[in-house]
Amino acid sequence: MTAQVETALRGPEAYALAHRVIDSMQQASVWPTPLNYELWLHYVSDPDSPLSREMQRLLAGDTPFTEATAEMLAAEFLPRGRLSEEIRDVGAVLNRELAAVAEAIDNARQTQAAYGETLTSASEKMQGAEGTTDLSAIVSTLSSATRRVQHHTSTLEKRLESSNREVLRLREHLEQVRRDAMTDALTNLANRKTFDEQLARLCEEAETDGKGLTLALVDIDHFKRFNDTWGHQTGDQVLRYVASVLGRIARDPRVAARYGGEEFAVIFPGETRGTVEAALNAIREEIASRSLRRRSTNDDLGAVTISVGFAERHVGETALSVLERADAALYVSKRSGRNCVTDAESMAQAAA
Structure with a gap:
């Protein structure tokens, strides 16, 4: 799924988009199967893509949109x-x-x-x-x-x-x-499926060997502004830039992944809060230190900043629980003005 579609699904217009997709499928007399829905989701949310142009050509003719047609389009245009x-x-x-x-x-x-x-x-x-x-x-x-x-x-x-x-x-x-x-095709980081598998495995290992594990969620600040102002290709450039910094600092045994849209995740096996917080601030400062330029026109895009939330795993804690605490910490970072790192443990202590 492209970054544009993922961003649309995670934004405030997600439900409106879903309604437009269903309406468009109904107008075309196409059953809302999972594969058809995914194709129409790309078709509606990214009308200028090669897939959308091919669907427009097919729908303009008299040929019915069959399961074989859907499978052909998926094989050619969808990564999976x-x-x-x-x-x-x-x-x-x-x-x-x-x-x-x-x-x-x-x-x-x-x-x-x-x-x-x-x-x-x-x-x-x-x-x-x-x-x-x-x-x-x-x-x-x-x-x-x-x-x-x-x-x-x-x-x-x-x-x-x-x-x-x-x-x-x-x-x-x-x-x-x-x-x-x-691998996520755009950023070359681990994809969401790999991240989920790795987090579950590393949490089990941490429980067995008693070593620490810390999880961080990273979100690009005001990412929609880049897309709306400069277009999705420039948005992709920003995603790749942030991913390159994360990928370099989060080398094995750390795991850096694209979590979805403009959000990333980093797993720090065997590392505790102090070490991780220093690493995350180093990532945040390095990303913000560089002023990006649009490749096609050399326009100044300004600085890119990130908001980060992280949580150290407790003994007996599930992967989902760690993820939820890191996500809550990320929310605090964004609500606190962005471009900062929030520790879930410190946040919990302050609330006590």
Whole structure:
């Protein structure tokens, strides 16, 4: 899902957008299936996108909008659809390779069996052979059978060598597909699904080994203003800039992710409040220290600032609970004037 669509869904106009999507689908006589709804969500919220232009072309004709049409559009324009298509392609190639190897092995097995029968027959004939002519014929038969075995063995070796290269190539491709499935395409940070999985896993590990874990949520201040003033491409530039700073400072074992829209998340495994707060303030100060310029026109965009809320995990606390406390701290940062870092624990102590 594009940053523009995510931003629209997380803003005050989200419900109005949902109504427009349903109304548009009804006008087109299209059933509101999950896939159709996702396509129409892009169509309504981002009318200038390649997907929207293709949908406009299809809807302008007399061809009905079928499930096959929806799947075709998803495969071409939606990241998840393209990913599924890639996985299917890799699976098809791998199946063909396995079938070819199985055929080569079966041919070699049949040739070996035939060779064994030839040897048995030759042994019986040699026992009753009378003279050089009979022996010469037997030797000729054995030589021919041996050449056939050598040929099939050589063919099998070449087929296995070729398949080994193809399997290695497929393995590399699948690894790239796996990385793509875990990564946000715009920012190259971990995506929301990866973040959710990592947070759950790291919370379980923290509970087991007794080490600390701190979670931070980061929100770009006044991000809608960048989009409204300069356009969504400039908004994407701002997202990539913030992500680059987060990604550099939040290196392994820390986990930086795009949480949704203009919001990011950083997991600090084994780190406590003091260390994390210093790191978050360093991120905040570095982001604000640079004045961005619009790439297409070199216009001055001004400084970008972020608001941050973070929470250190308590013993026995779930991932969802840590997330909720960090989100509450982020809300306090935004309500307190933005461009600041709020600690959920300090916030709770102040309220006590």
